[in-house]
Amino acid sequence: MSLLGDRQQLAYIASQAADARVNVELETEGMTLNIGPQHPATHGTLRIIARLDGEQVIWAEPSAGYMHRGYEKLTEVRTYPQVTSLVNRIDWLGSFANEVPFILAAEKLMGVEAPSRAQHIRTILFELSRIANVSLFLGDLGVQLGAITPVFFAFRDREYVLNLIEGATGGRFHPNFDRIGGLKEDLPAGFIDETRNVMKKLRTFCDQIEDLLFGNEIFQSRTRGIGVIPKDVALQYGMSGANLRASGVDWDLRRDQSLPMAWDKADWKVITHPDGDSFARCWVRLQEVRESTRIVDQLLDTIPAGPVMAKVPKIIKVPEGEAWVSTENPLGEMGYYVVSQGDMGPFRVKIRSASFNNISIVPWLLKGVYVPDIITILASLYFILGDIDR
Amino acid sequence: MAKPKVPGLLKGLGVTFGTLMRTATEGSNTIQYPHEKETPPIRARGVIALHEGNCTSCMLCARSCPDWCIYIEGHKELAPPRRAGGSPRKVNKLDRFDIDYALCMYCGICVEVCPFDALFWSPEYEYSEPRIADLLHDKSKLGEWMETVPEAPELEAGADKKGKK
């Protein structure tokens, strides 16, 4: 008990008390509510089995796997260039960010490094996909809490970012732009100016969302103090990304590890929040969108000239070995453990996706909360089903 | 914060009302699709066009396709020799080149691996069909898309100009 913190102790006591109320005093049964697999709040096919006493949750468990697509197995029968087109479907909202750690792992095995222009452009596209991903979260948050307008703002302004990504890569959702040793092509003319304009629009969007949602007293009363994750519990459950930073852990892989990417060329800061509640998680993400626009703006100024592709053979064979690379993706830490046996395709790939670990805290977190708070907590944890089930 | 604090509830109302006025005066961010159309970027991956003359039915695209949606059949034909008295040339004749757009996931690997510049991306996107079988485009239909293939865009300043198609 002492390991798990006061909060869980309280939740345990609450559940015991609820059980007592349900079974002894009133001699009624709890109600089992299946939230999902088809439910508006699960943005996909997550199923949460919740036992309720009235509207209070006494026990809850997420049941994942309804959308399992077997990517780890699929990668074993694909060549390296084909794998990138598969893995950007894992977290479909920030798809370019999915390709990067896999490519970095393969590059690590092959011992090549992308030219610095490619590294810059990679980082820019990475941050753009983070912006596209998290800005949709900010809108979706409104919908989960009952405000309908923010989601349209989010779709409106995400469209500009997607247009940028499409203009540069050709694919709106699935760029498949990252290659071992660099990038497929260079940026088209006009990309830099347009990106600057879009970043301005995104900052306006952040202000709008802040006024419309975050400053709203109803929103604050719905999220503050709801779903508090203390620091140690967050670490124990292996949470990552904004969920961890919202619990006050100063942890960001973009800063903490040295990858062949351009984050260290820009001046930005890691946003943390001490509270660990739903509001903190949402707030951290909002600020991160702002920081991302700043990173993109700075990197646009400093793109070096040069090629975007290192010298790699036309037919890619990765030498024998094992490599693990993880990056700070929009949802949290995403990593690929690539085992190669010298073939054209990987022998085995283990994918560590952020959402799977992030929702593993749900049973702990949902004890003792009310049904509306389930939605708040799930929305603020921000998972993407493709990222849970892979 | 020198400004007096406006309650968040009023600020929210202000945001929606401001957007209302902006949409009324400056127009919406949406477009009325069938009447007006957005022009996709030059690089947009809409549909794959086939330049039949360039294809040697080498099968590289069909093999590198991650979900095997390209079907190629071909045979060799003897053509009259270039110079009088020479031996007849062997020419590739493409019998079948189909792309099943019901399977295609628009990754663009086939366009990239084609060594003879026979495949191109076109930003055209209006080819949905009521029947799924009609999404299998044969080589004449793929050839028709060639008209819509744009010139490759100019590259951003600082790019390495030499080289890629």
Place this chain on the structure above:
Amino acid sequence: MNAVVLSTDLAYWAQSLLRVLGGLVAVLLPAGTIVYLFLFKMMSFMQSRLGPMEAGPYGSMQLFAEVGKWLQKEDIYPARADKFLFKIAPIIVLSSTFLLVAVVPFGPDAWFTNFEAGVFYMLAVSSISVLGILIAGWSSANKYSLLGGLRAAGQLIAYELPMVLAVVGVVIQAGTMNMQGIVVAQNAGSIFGWDGLGNPYIFTQFVGFVIFMIAVQAELTQAPFDMPIAESELVSGYMTEYSGFRFLIFFISEFATAGVFSMIASVLFLGGWAVPFSWFGWTNLDDIDNWMNVAGPLILFTKMIVLSFIIMWVRFSYPRFREDQLQRFAWKVLIPVSLVNIMLTAIFKVAF
């Protein structure tokens, strides 16, 4: 309307027919206007889009297209539903709206009924819809519907009380519970001797007005009080299992009730159908010219549009409360404030 109709010695059936038609117009016209103007167009504009544009000019026929769509759909009911209750629930909800409109005065002689306890009757029949919603939630044999129905019951009952208490201030000030009497009292009155605007109670009863509008928002289950529907939590609450025609009835009654409550609020606080009597030198109801029977409904309609604009504006801007926060807000804020309001009103009434 009635005076005109009654004076022309129509047969009873003809009068009844006219009244039914009048009632349908009074309920459906505001509902249609609100849906098109606010739900389709204003919401879209607030979200940087245009809304429906295809059916008719600027999509003005969209509503008819939607109604046609719903009428075509199969009337499904769940296998384990209580079929009789499931079928009548939407009709109970809609009947509450029709009963409400019966006491709203549209002009000096244009009313359906004009009886002394109009306000009392209005408050009583407005809670009939709770029964329908509770029945709908229970009979659907669906856990989400049940939760929605229970939430609706708790919420609507909790907000009935602030609404009653907010209206009490108006009743004290007007000295009558007759809706027509309240209109006359407002427009014949004066503010500190200046009668250019009459005395619409929105000035003297501003607190009451705000509480009334909040309670209306909750009665209509519009955001930020839309937990009974709460599409992200309870799928669609008590409406989850309804389809086709019956869903249409719920839908109409939601917006028709919004219209009727806006009308009632404008009768109680904004002077209703009348213009200030001093403009034309009237002193009481008998002086008023007959043309006000035509102009009155239009004036009331305009005021209704303004009030429902506020209702919808709030609906499109705010996230929703949690159930317990809503109850706390009703019992700990609205009711004490409205009680204080009543006390102050009574003191001023006696003092002046």
